[in-house]
Amino acid sequence: MTFSYEHLFEFTKNILLKIGCSEKDAALAADVLLSADLRGVDSHGVARLSGYVRLWEKGRINAQPKIRVVHETPSTAVVDGDGGLGLVVAPYAMQVAIDKAKNAGTGWVAVKNSNHYGIAGYHAMMALEHEMIGLSLTNASPLVSPTFSKERLLGTNPISVAIPAKEQPPFVADMATTTAANGKLEILQRKNLDAPIGWVQDKEGHPTTDSNGVKKGGALLPLGGDREHGSHKGYALGAIVDIFSAVLSGANYGPWVPPFVAFLDPDPNPVGDGIGHFFGAMRVDAFRPADEFKTHMDNWITRFRKATPTPGNEKVIIPGDPERELEAERRNNGIPLLDPVVEDLSQLGERFGIKM
């Protein structure tokens, strides 16, 4: 079934009001959450709404957080999210980074005591309208094994970087540091299809094509898939995201990151507070005149766009192009939701007296 953006926005906002969010926070969180659906990252969108509500029911999400800066220098800050929705904590922290950048040239903000923040790209893209480059990192529940390990010690720990251009649309990379994001696996699971080798290992640590391998105690693999194809690099990238997000901020890291699912309890001996994020904002004109920079970005993008394609492929893709095109399409024609998601949201709506 397909729903208009406006309909899903109102629904999401109303649910969040019911759990006690302020009007402003509910609207912001709905906007962040639905940007995932608009941009085609369906696993991180409204499908997760009932998951957030279950965490709130368990007392693991604070609907009325007092988010605040607890440490700062001219170009840095640490934000304590007070257990709030990451969907609200993250834009707050990114705004602090942007404000720092206005004065110091750049701003870098590590966040503790937060929760899942939706898609990384939303927050990085906040920098664009200020003629800044945006960076957004977060750690997440451990589903990924480092190279040579059977244990799940890292999340899919995404990296997003958004870079403004002039006439061209911005460059927006937003990627898990694994070969494939968990959402890609879920698509295969629903279709009963195998996964390519390099995406998953089984419980014993052997490569597997079983798309249910992670559910059976296996793990997602770092970008590269195996050592021969550079998985130690994907592992290092995921580790850097974990350390910047959580060791710098004072959040939980590695295997201590609290699980997103409410039926699994967090580690009884945490090493920090909640999950962690890391944001950066760099004023383009802290390096060279903004117009000059953006003109060269246009040239960069145009040159890559017109690169000769390999046989069977149409063109080189600039990071952010597919998501932007899908967003335009879905804003016009609506957001398709899978039947189980519609069912889940309908039940959620019934509980709170809100019609889906």
Next chain:
Amino acid sequence: MTFSYEHLFEFTKNILLKIGCSEKDAALAADVLLSADLRGVDSHGVARLSGYVRLWEKGRINAQPKIRVVHETPSTAVVDGDGGLGLVVAPYAMQVAIDKAKNAGTGWVAVKNSNHYGIAGYHAMMALEHEMIGLSLTNASPLVSPTFSKERLLGTNPISVAIPAKEQPPFVADMATTTAANGKLEILQRKNLDAPIGWVQDKEGHPTTDSNGVKKGGALLPLGGDREHGSHKGYALGAIVDIFSAVLSGANYGPWVPPFVAFLDPDPNPVGDGIGHFFGAMRVDAFRPADEFKTHMDNWITRFRKATPTPGNEKVIIPGDPERELEAERRNNGIPLLDPVVEDLSQLGERFGIKM
């Protein structure tokens, strides 16, 4: 043949003095260059010395550069390398980043008009003794095709991040954003061995196992290898390194980056000056007390080190461990050089009246 570090250091320094470097610059450049040999990145070490000299002969390296800051804010700077050796320009720029961080919490320096800077990790590691996290990026001669392209538009564009710990040695990642670095291919070429699928594509853009594929007009592949295994992520990472290093600084980017080899001329219509780098330094205590941070880094490292290994593997490796162990070994027992490298250096020495 094996040579002591001291011998190779004196040799390298004396060659650099002969081309006109100052005593200080020659010693610094020799130190940077040989750190690659010590750490096992043999392709980036003394084997490249005659390549630097040939670029100098062509007038493409300035042995007496006036390196200077041309633009700055409290947390940023742009450095013009004046065509100097990257081996000298890069440590200068990283020091500017460190000095900025002392005052502003962090420092971020983009560099133009530079040349090949040795291993990325050397410069990132400069931050460690200041209780800072170091970041080092550089673009490089185009040898890599973006996903879906036949053209070489990116260099192997490495990312290095160095993070201090307390009792544990530091975390030091230093990686090309390709599946495999060019040096790995060279090893296979010398042994007449095939490369795994995912490292190289041929001139037509098809995957190939030919380890000479790049020399025959093909290209290195971004980390991931192909679209199904996430090569669009490796491509995006390489692109980010290119943009930070060169579009921010005013250097050449993408296919315009001047080739390292002196027998290929740079593009007659450059889009900037020389090649570009990007450095960052973040004071750990700009986020939380340094001792607290370092204690948690020890905990992070220890936990990952003792993760249960997969069958047939001994342990999980912390980024930087193998290089540090090799460095200790080679400082004691000497640096092995291949016969063609020894021959090349001997000839270089003869020309300048310096005994190899």
